[in-house]
Amino acid sequence: MNAVTLHETELRIEERPTPVPGAGEVLVRIHAAGLNAADLLQRRGHYSAPAGWPADIPGLELAGVVESIGEGVGDSLLSRRVCAIVGGGAQATHALVPASHLVTVPDHVSWEQAGGFAESFFTAFDALVRQADLRSGERVLISGAAGGVGNAAVQIARLRGAHVIAAVRTLNHGAALRTLGAHEVCTIEQVNELAPVDVVLELVGEPHFTRAQHRLAPFARVVVIGVGAGAKVECDLRILMATRGRIMGSTMRGRSIDEKALITKELTTALASSWENGDVTVPVARTFPLAEVNAAYDYFATPGKFGKVILTMDES
Amino acid sequence: MNAVTLHETELRIEERPTPVPGAGEVLVRIHAAGLNAADLLQRRGHYSAPAGWPADIPGLELAGVVESIGEGVGDSLLSRRVCAIVGGGAQATHALVPASHLVTVPDHVSWEQAGGFAESFFTAFDALVRQADLRSGERVLISGAAGGVGNAAVQIARLRGAHVIAAVRTLNHGAALRTLGAHEVCTIEQVNELAPVDVVLELVGEPHFTRAQHRLAPFARVVVIGVGAGAKVECDLRILMATRGRIMGSTMRGRSIDEKALITKELTTALASSWENGDVTVPVARTFPLAEVNAAYDYFATPGKFGKVILTMDES
Numbered sequence: 001m002n003a004v005t006l007h008e009t010e011l012r013i014e015e016r017p018t019p020v021p022g023a024g025e026v027l028v029r030i031h032a033a034g035l036n037a038a039d040l041l042q043r044r045g046h047y048s049a050p051a052g053w054p055a056d057i058p059g060l061e062l063a064g065v066v067e068s069i070g071e072g073v074g075d076s077l078l079s080r081r082v083c084a085i086v087g088g089g090a091q092a093t094h095a096l097v098p099a100s101h102l103v104t105v106p107d108h109v110s111w112e113q114a115g116g117f118a119e120s121f122f123t124a125f126d127a128l129v130r131q132a133d134l135r136s137g138e139r140v141l142i143s144g145a146a147g148g149v150g151n152a153a154v155q156i157a158r159l160r161g162a163h164v165i166a167a168v169r170t171l172n173h174g175a176a177l178r179t180l181g182a183h184e185v186c187t188i189e190q191v192n193e194l195a196p197v198d199v200v201l202e203l204v205g206e207p208h209f210t211r212a213q214h215r216l217a218p219f220a221r222v223v224v225i226g227v228g229a230g231a232k233v234e235c236d237l238r239i240l241m242a243t244r245g246r247i248m249g250s251t252m253r254g255r256s257i258d259e260k261a262l263i264t265k266e267l268t269t270a271l272a273s274s275w276e277n278g279d280v281t282v283p284v285a286r287t288f289p290l291a292e293v294n295a296a297y298d299y300f301a302t303p304g305k306f307g308k309v310i311l312t313m314d315e316s
Numbered sequence: 317m318n319a320v321t322l323h324e325t326e327l328r329i330e331e332r333p334t335p336v337p338g339a340g341e342v343l344v345r346i347h348a349a350g351l352n353a354a355d356l357l358q359r360r361g362h363y364s365a366p367a368g369w370p371a372d373i374p375g376l377e378l379a380g381v382v383e384s385i386g387e388g389v390g391d392s393l394l395s396r397r398v399c400a401i402v403g404g405g406a407q408a409t410h411a412l413v414p415a416s417h418l419v420t421v422p423d424h425v426s427w428e429q430a431g432g433f434a435e436s437f438f439t440a441f442d443a444l445v446r447q448a449d450l451r452s453g454e455r456v457l458i459s460g461a462a463g464g465v466g467n468a469a470v471q472i473a474r475l476r477g478a479h480v481i482a483a484v485r486t487l488n489h490g491a492a493l494r495t496l497g498a499h500e501v502c503t504i505e506q507v508n509e510l511a512p513v514d515v516v517l518e519l520v521g522e523p524h525f526t527r528a529q530h531r532l533a534p535f536a537r538v539v540v541i542g543v544g545a546g547a548k549v550e551c552d553l554r555i556l557m558a559t560r561g562r563i564m565g566s567t568m569r570g571r572s573i574d575e576k577a578l579i580t581k582e583l584t585t586a587l588a589s590s591w592e593n594g595d596v597t598v599p600v601a602r603t604f605p606l607a608e609v610n611a612a613y614d615y616f617a618t619p620g621k622f623g624k625v626i627l628t629m630d631e632s
Binding site for chain 1: 540541547548549552555559
């Protein structure tokens with residue numbers, strides 16, 4: 001197979017042996033794989049893959065066709081269009097995935113969209129539904145709403161019946177965010193003027209968090225899953241006491257096989273029919289062939305995009 | 317009845333009409349009432365009583381005898397030795413209390429101890445058990461351990477089977493804290509050297525919180541219920557993400573009648589037999605007669621005490 005490989009901080013395309021699925025695993029012939037902020041961190045040496053996953057092939061999400069199956073996996077999965085989160089190794093033509101982590105890709109969905117579904121939707125679903133327990137009628141504030149996880153979060157929150165407020169760097173993407181389901185779109189500075197919110201999904205860090213903490217309603221839940229703009233914040237603990245609020249943090253990558261399988265099941269129950277009928281989509285900012293992986297990473301690092309950056313493996 | 321009354325920031329003893337219990341309420345002839353940090357805040361005009369409670373008579377906890385009952389209250393409560401948290405009005409010879417909020421005081425327990433039980437034990441129980449879900453074998457770090465809530469927390473954590481670490485301003489009270497159940501006693505500075513902890517009960521604020529956040533184990537819970545030494549903290553959100561940790565804040569005073577009734581029931585189930593058989597106690601730093609309420613408040617404000625400061629109403 002061909003794979004993006006990491007040599008110090010340099011990315012190359014190399015030929016590697018195609019792996020063979022073990023018990024409970026499948027081999028996926030990958031058609032597309034999304035980029036994520038974690039990939040940039042990993043390229044800088046800051047976010048290595050958890051044990052059991054390829055250490056030098058980046059990539060946290062993929063979409064493709066099941067090419068072969070390991071022991072104990074039903075053969076109905078063969079040739080199925082699937083997507084999945086992985087602990088590493090997605091930026092390649094092939095990768096092994098636990099069968100319990102597969103999400104079926106609807107027939108009408110392009111590989112580009114499917115390749116950008118898993119990481120964004122797993123992360124947003126886990127944060128908003130499993131951690132914050134976002135309820136119908138609640139007000140949710142989503143920072144970094146123009147990115148992949150933000151796009152997914154806006155749609156999931158809309159499907160939950162929440163009032164969705166999308167906070168973004170600039171208002172350029174306001175119309176697109178309203179199409180996804182945002183009821184209000186504001187800049188980070190305008191967060192200061194918001195009415196109280198029940199849930200905050202923090203995808204940005206310091207500049208947004210420090211403002212959002214003053215807008216918490218009673219029993220508010222703040223879920224922190226991205227701090228690229230600053231992890232150290234001045235937090236006023238009196239606000240948490242007065243609101244009986246909660247701040248929670250998490251990452252997805254290091255979770256156990258079993259927990260990821262549970263999330264896969266819950267997410268499929270909650271979202272499969274919405275994806276099938278087009279009620280959720282994956283906005284794609286730009287697509288690059290695998291051979292242009294360095295250009296893709298460079299583009300991913302630029303501000304102002306809307307949606308996912310995707311590598312495609314179809315020409316190789 | 318006689319009551320401590322608040323005139324701007326001055327405390328006086330005044331004669332007031334003794335109230336008559338309404339439906340579901342009892343009138344308690346108070347023998348003792350503990351002081352709490354909230355009383356000092358209220359005297360400075362910062363923490364007024366919630367709706368439905370005496371606005372100008374301070375006091376959040378009391379112990380005494382049920383003297384009369386309102387409609388719908390079983391007469392088996394008459395003459396019973398009880399204690400309770402109240403939204404205000406405890407620093408008086410009489411007060412109304414919802415019958416569902418009463419905790420029975422064991423016969424062998426003095427009024428001084430009983431008067432200091434409710435606020436400390438309700439607060440510590442709610443934080444450690446109901447919010448943090450402290451489990452047997454977990455490591456719990458309790459700041460402000462020499463105070464009333466801290467003393468209660470050390471004992472509740474010991475009864476839960478936790479490994480109890482008590483953080484204090486100075487080590488003077490180390491032996492007394494070990495007697496209550498602390499396995500380790502450290503200064504706030506020594507928190508920097510602790511092995512990771514599963515639960516932090518924050519009763520102090522900034523100087524302790526900023527150190528404790530670096531000692532969190534995976535899935536740690538930090539419950540913030542006191543910030544007298546500083547509410548604004550520099551919080552590193554990366555720690556919460558890496559540990560999948562949670563910070564929760566709360567206060568007890570403003571909660572609904574129903575929620576306080578639920579806590580009363582859960583606390584009684586968990587602690588009544590331990591209080592009865594002497595397995596939990598209420599250390600008392602000093603007792604003052606009601607007439608010396610100003611001296612009691614002044615003493616409460618001094619550092620270095622161990623245990624509760626109690627007003628007694630028995631001479632009036």
